[in-house]
Structures are given as C-alpha cells and as structure tokens.
Amino acid sequence: MSNRANAVLSWLLVTAGIAVALKAADRVPALLAGAPHGARSYQTVAEAERDTGARVWLPTALPPSVDWPPFRVDAWPGPPLSVALRANGRSEPREHLVIVQSIGVPASPPALLLEPLQALLVTDVAVGARRAVLTRGLEPGGRLVHDLAWDAGTRRLTLRYAGPVEELLRLAAAFERERP
Amino acid sequence: MPLAFLSQSILHAVVAAVFVEALLRAWRIEDGAWRLRFRLLALTAPILWLPALWVVAPIRRSPVFVANWALFAGERWNQIELAGMGLGHFSLLAAAGLGSALFLRDALPPLLDAVRGATRPLASGPWHPTTAGLRSLVAARSSALAIPPPDVRLVDTPTPVLLCEGARDPVLVVSPPAIERLGPDELDAAITHELAHAKHRDPAWGYFLIAIRAALFFNPAAQWIARAMVDDIERRADQTAAAASGHPEALARAIEKLSEADHPPPLDGHASFERVFWRIRHEGLARRCARLRQAPGPGRVRASHALLAAAALGIFGLVFFVV
Numbered sequence: 001m002s003n004r005a006n007a008v009l010s011w012l013l014v015t016a017g018i019a020v021a022l023k024a025a026d027r028v029p030a031l032l033a034g035a036p037h038g039a040r041s042y043q044t045v046a047e048a049e050r051d052t053g054a055r056v057w058l059p060t061a062l063p064p065s066v067d068w069p070p071f072r073v074d075a076w077p078g079p080p081l082s083v084a085l086r087a088n089g090r091s092e093p094r095e096h097l098v099i100v101q102s103i104g105v106p107a108s109p110p111a112l113l114l115e116p117l118q119a120l121l122v123t124d125v126a127v128g129a130r131r132a133v134l135t136r137g138l139e140p141g142g143r144l145v146h147d148l149a150w151d152a153g154t155r156r157l158t159l160r161y162a163g164p165v166e167e168l169l170r171l172a173a174a175f176e177r178e179r180p
Numbered sequence: 181m182p183l184a185f186l187s188q189s190i191l192h193a194v195v196a197a198v199f200v201e202a203l204l205r206a207w208r209i210e211d212g213a214w215r216l217r218f219r220l221l222a223l224t225a226p227i228l229w230l231p232a233l234w235v236v237a238p239i240r241r242s243p244v245f246v247a248n249w250a251l252f253a254g255e256r257w258n259q260i261e262l263a264g265m266g267l268g269h270f271s272l273l274a275a276a277g278l279g280s281a282l283f284l285r286d287a288l289p290p291l292l293d294a295v296r297g298a299t300r301p302l303a304s305g306p307w308h309p310t311t312a313g314l315r316s317l318v319a320a321r322s323s324a325l326a327i328p329p330p331d332v333r334l335v336d337t338p339t340p341v342l343l344c345e346g347a348r349d350p351v352l353v354v355s356p357p358a359i360e361r362l363g364p365d366e367l368d369a370a371i372t373h374e375l376a377h378a379k380h381r382d383p384a385w386g387y388f389l390i391a392i393r394a395a396l397f398f399n400p401a402a403q404w405i406a407r408a409m410v411d412d413i414e415r416r417a418d419q420t421a422a423a424a425s426g427h428p429e430a431l432a433r434a435i436e437k438l439s440e441a442d443h444p445p446p447l448d449g450h451a452s453f454e455r456v457f458w459r460i461r462h463e464g465l466a467r468r469c470a471r472l473r474q475a476p477g478p479g480r481v482r483a484s485h486a487l488l489a490a491a492a493l494g495i496f497g498l499v500f501f502v503v
Binding site for chain 2: 003004006007010011013014015017018019022023025026029030032033035038039040041052076077078079
C-alpha cells in the first residue's frame with residue numbers, strides 16, 4: 001500500500017474509531033437511567049418547565065387507576081420541543097398513562113418519547129369542540145393500549161392509556177375543558 | 181466560568197490527546213520535532229479552539245444540537261446521580277482534582293527548590309580547571325550544532341546536575357558530581373544533548389508549557405499532553421545529539437548513570453505510590469535508552485505538514501461535536 005493510502009486509511013480508522021467510541025459512551029447514561037437517549041429526564045414537571053422555559057399543560061382530572069404525579073418527565077428539544085409525562089398505575093408499577101405534548105407547533109410525538117403503536121383500529125372522535133384521532137393498538141411489548149391525539153392551537157396532545165377507553169375520553173375532555 | 185466550559189475543556193483535551201496519540205502510533209512517527217508539533221496541535225484544542233467555538237458557534241450549546249447532533253454530551257451524565265450530585269459534575273470535580281494533583285506534582289518541587297535556594301554557584305571563573313575543560317568541549321560541540329557556545333555555570337550540589345536553562349540566553353548548568361560520574365564519551369554525548377536543548381530553545385518551551393499547565397491546572401488531559409511534550413522535547417534533543425555526536429550508545433549510558441544517581445530506587449519503607457512513580461519514570465527512561473540503542477526504523481508514513489493538517493481537521497471535526 002502506498003505511503004499516502006496508508007496515511008489516509010489510518011486517519012479514517014482512527015477518526016471513525018474515536019467517533020464510534022464517543023457515541024457509544026454517550027449512550028451509557030440513558031441506558032443506566034432507563035431514559036430515552038437524547039431526551040432530558042426530570043423528576044418533576046416544575047424542573048422540566050424551569051429548564052425548557054415552556055409551560056406544560058396538566059390534566060385537571062385523572063382516572064382513579066393513575067398514580068399521579070408522574071414518575072418521570074422527559075423533554076425532547078426537537079424541534080419542536082416535546083414533553084412526555086409518564087405515570088404508573090396505582091395497582092401495578094408499570095407505565096399506565098403517558099401524556100405527550102409538542103409545544104409551539106403541532107407535531108407527532110418523537111419515537112423516542114412514545115414508541116409507535118401497531119394500529120388495530122383508527123377512528124375519529126370529538127374531544128370537546130375539537131376533532132381527535134383514537135387509535136387502538138399494540139405496544140412493541142404486545143400490550144393493548146389506546147392513543148388519543150388532537151391539536152390544540154400551537155400544540156398537539158397525545159395521550160396513551162392502558163385502561164378503558166371511556167376513561168381516556170373523559171380524561172381528554174377534562175383536559176380540554178380547562179383550555180381557552 | 182460556566183461548568184460546561186470547564187467540562188468541555190477537559191473533554192476536548194481528552195479527545196485531542198487520544199486522537200493524536202493514536203495517529204502517532206498508527207503512522208509510527210518517531211521524529212521528536214514532528215511529534216512535538218502534533219502534541220502542540222492537541223494542546224490547542226482546549227486553549228484555542230474551545231474558546232473560539234464558544235464564541236463563534238453558540239449553537240453547539242443549544243438543546244437541539246445536544247439532542248440531535250452531539251457525538252458526546254457531558255451534561256447527559258448528570259441524569260445519573262451519585263451522592264446527590266450529577267455524575268457529570270462529580271466526574272468534573274474528580275478530573276479537576278486529578279489535574280491539579282498532576283500540575284502540583286511537577287510544579288511544586290522546582291518552586292520549592294527555588295525558594296530554598298537548593299543550588300548555589302561555585303566560584304567558577306574562566307580560570308577554574310573544570311570550567312576550562314568543559315568550555316572547550318562545549319565550544320567544539322556548539323560548532324558542530326551550528327550554535328554560539330552558551331555560557332557554562334558550575335553549581336555546588338551533591339547530586340549530579342547537567343541541564344540547559346535560560347529562555348533567552350541558554351546557560352549550561354553542571355555540577356562536579358555529573359562530570360565525575362561520566363566517562364569522556366558519555367560526558368561528550370550528554371553535553372551535546374544539552375546543547376541540542378539550547379539549539380531548539382527548549383528552556384523557552386519549558387516556560388511556555390508550565391504557563392499552559394498553570395492556566396489549565398484543572399485539566400488532567402492537558403497536563404498529560406504537556407508531559408508528553410516534555411518527553412518529545414527530550415526525544416528531539418536525543419535525536420539531535422545522536423546525529424551530531426554519532427554516539428547514541430554513549431548518550432544512553434550517560435542518561436542511565438545520571439538518572440540512577442538522581443532518582444535511586446525508593447527504599448522498602450517508602451509509600452507504595454512513590455514506588456509506582458519511580459517505576460513509571462524508570463520504565464520511561466528504559467524505553468528512551470532502548471530507542472537510542474536501536475537503529476531508527478522507517479516510519480509507516482513520512483511526517484509532513486499535510487498530515488499535520490489532516491490531524492487538525494480530525495481533531496476539529498471531533499471536538500465540534502463534543503459538548
């Protein structure tokens with residue numbers, strides 16, 4: 001191999017090796033914390049609001065099966081900025097309700113905050129005066145859940161709920177009633 | 181100064197140090213002068229490039245850049261808490277402690293020596309027999325290296341001293357035990373080595389490096405790069421002296437003898453870390469002498485400004501995405 005080719009190949013290998021090592025090391029905190037990589041995780045909504053500078057909308061009424069406040073708040077800087085509130089169920093320490101809101105621009109939740117469902121049924125429903133899309137589907141783990149998504153001004157709200165769909169619709173309606 | 185800046189200073193120095201070390205090994209660059217240039221390039225990452233990026237590219241600090249583009253983001257480590265503190269901040273504190281310890285370990289002894297006045301000059305005018313003998317040797321070797329002969333100063337110490345000092349006007353500092361301990365060919369080679377330091381203005385490099393180390397005292401990677409640069413300065417002087425005197429073996433013997441006298445193995449009662457430091461130093465000297473005794477092998481590639489530019493590009497490309 002020529003002198004120049006040797007030099008270029010070594011340079012490429014060293015650069016790529018260090019870049020890969022950095023990227024791998026960068027994934028470690030998310031793995032250890034069990035949080036999505038790239039998103040910033042917070043213990044409370046107040047912390048997330050302080051750090052992102054955005055106001056997070058909260059539900060005014062919740063189904064009794066939801067253990068509130070959320071056990072974790074994840075923020076994805078976007079664009080657009082998206083915030084996910086995660087709450088467990090009261091009877092089981094497992095994610096029961098996820099509320100994702102894109103802030104500034106209505107947008108679908110990023111996959112790292114809310115993994116896409118394998119949709120079984122998609123229908124249009126009303127949430128207050130707004131149109132919403134209700135999706136019945138399977139999570140990657142195989143659990144049956146419902147997603148309800150609707151646009152509210154400059155935000156899109158997406159709720160994922162592992163309980164009865166009637167409770168989800170009531171939650172969304174209560175959520176919407178309090179908004180201007 | 182924000183913690184993020186200090187954190188990036190350390191991260192950038194780590195990336196640059198590893199990158200340059202890997203390239204030097206991959207390209208098998210053995211020339212001390214070129215190695216020094218590459219190391220200096222690594223040192224510019226925390227000194228010049230980070231402040232420049234901080235001012236010119238504030239987008240690197242935006243949450244969007246951190247989330248989408250960063251190869252490595254120090255702040256992500258704060259998601260994990262250790263004793264009520266984010267792991268990122270904890271690591272920063274530990275790294276700053278390590279950097280300060282490395283700096284103080286090298287900077288304190290000469291400072292204390294200077295304060296205590298550890299060496300005092302001998303009455304060594306031109307009439308002194310040792311000085312006269314040395315002067316003729318220094319004159320001959322200086323001529324071979326194409327430099328004006330520096331002044332020779334004898335100092336009164338019980339340990340062997342043979343060094344070059346003085347940033348503007350280099351002076352050869354010698355103690356009688358150094359002359360007594362070395363054979364004629366070893367003294368010749370050792371003097372040529374010190375004159376090579378004078379030729380390359382290495383004492384000025386020494387002041388420059390200690391100033392950089394003081395400014396980046398918290399940065400262990402920068403401390404490591406600066407120490408590696410000192411090794412490369414020695415390597416360059418070794419290579420210059422070996423080429424000028426033609427006796428690398430004599431230089432290797434002189435280095436071994438002077439080092440043995442100056443840094444004898446610690447006794448059993450000494451703390452274990454002292455033995456570790458001695459061993460590291462001893463192994464470094466052994467490698468240095470082995471290099472002198474070996475015939476210089478062909479590098480895998482020939483060092484050039486193009487390679488230096490490629491290394492600069494690589495460092496810049498990597499550290500831009502390390503936040």
